[in-house]
Amino acid sequence: MRVAILQFPGSNCDWDSEYAVKDVLGISAHRVWHKDKLPSETEAVIVPGGFSFGDYLRCGAIARFSPIMQNLKEFAEKGGQVLGICNGFQILCESGLLPGALIRNDCLDFRCLNQNLLVENSNDRFNQTTLGKSLLLPIAHGEGNYRADESVLSSLEANDQILLRYSGNPNGSMNDIAGIRNFTGNVYGMMPHPERAVGSHHPCLDGLPLLKAFLKPVLQTRPAEISS
Amino acid sequence: MKVTVFVSPKNTVLDPQGAAVEHAMKSLGHESVEGVRVGKTITFEMEGSDSQESREKLDKLCDGLLSNPVIEDFRYEIEEG
Numbered sequence: 310m311r312v313a314i315l316q317f318p319g320s321n322c323d324w325d326s327e328y329a330v331k332d333v334l335g336i337s338a339h340r341v342w343h344k345d346k347l348p349s350e351t352e353a354v355i356v357p358g359g360f361s362f363g364d365y366l367r368c369g370a371i372a373r374f375s376p377i378m379q380n381l382k383e384f385a386e387k388g389g390q391v392l393g394i395c396n397g398f399q400i401l402c403e404s405g406l407l408p409g410a411l412i413r414n415d416c417l418d419f420r421c422l423n424q425n426l427l428v429e430n431s432n433d434r435f436n437q438t439t440l441g442k443s444l445l446l447p448i449a450h451g452e453g454n455y456r457a458d459e460s461v462l463s464s465l466e467a468n469d470q471i472l473l474r475y476s477g478n479p480n481g482s483m484n485d486i487a488g489i490r491n492f493t494g495n496v497y498g499m500m501p502h503p504e505r506a507v508g509s510h511h512p513c514l515d516g517l518p519l520l521k522a523f524l525k526p527v528l529q530t531r532p533a534e535i536s537s
Numbered sequence: 538m539k540v541t542v543f544v545s546p547k548n549t550v551l552d553p554q555g556a557a558v559e560h561a562m563k564s565l566g567h568e569s570v571e572g573v574r575v576g577k578t579i580t581f582e583m584e585g586s587d588s589q590e591s592r593e594k595l596d597k598l599c600d601g602l603l604s605n606p607v608i609e610d611f612r613y614e615i616e617e618g
Contacts (some may be wrong), residue, residue: 410607415553
């Protein structure tokens with residue numbers, strides 16, 4: 310097992326993430342229960358979307374204290390690759406692995422649509438050459454409104470830590486932010502759902518280049534078992 | 538002792554719920570209302586009494602689980618008995 314997909318009570322994109330990584334990209338992936346340990350052979354972790362612990366208190370606030378999160382912090386500190394999608398992004402922000410916080414959409418509505426996103430030149434994996442200038446990806450969230458204080462925001466901008474911006478802001482996010490990475494470049498978080506855009510039964514396929522970009526270090530050590 | 542924790546969005550953070558409630562209040566004719574913020578209260582019983590030790594425990598509990606310091610402020614009241 311090379312990619313671990315965390316599973317909290319209330320996660321609901323765990324199976325989709327496993328399907329995208331294992332069945333579509335051909336990289337060995339398994340779901341790991343939040344009370345279990347991260348397997349030692351783990352090369353990358355996806356914190357999937359959903360409503361962990363019913364989104365009670367704040368989105369991600371309770372998941373942050375799950376036993377596996379200590380493991381995840383150690384994994385990230387050693388340079389392990391981590392991607393948080395939607396609720397996973399909220400959990401990474403709550404746990405301090407990514408800066409800022411996600412609050413209620415400014416429109417107060419749950420936004421569920423295929424969203425145009427502008428790609429930023431963030432690093433050697435996430436840029437307009439590898440991903441194209443724009444992507445179409447599903448979003449589905451009530452709390453995707455990214456907030457950070459001015460100093461955090463300006464350091465994100467100055468260090469090219471913004472991965473994706475909304476084209477037509479659906480939720481009031483500051484600076485139209487849809488996805489960010491940490492300074493080091495091994496922890497990623499985004500509100501859009503790349504795992505819901507990987508097959509012909511999906512509305513679009515732009516999740517593939519995004520997931521491949523995230524999993525590039527994994528693919529480099531050993532290529533996929535089946536080609537996509 | 539009985540503890541009541543009040544969590545509110547930081548003044549510098551946009552509060553979409555507060556803005557919507559303010560709008561509703563104004564449309565009901567309460568034009569003079571300004572600065573509506575929607576927060577939450579959390580109440581619980583806790584062993585012990587109002588002491589420095591209890592307050593340190595409560596600060597820790599509030600700053601992380603019950604509120605997120607990036608977006609929220611908290612305060613609490615303790616009722617002995």
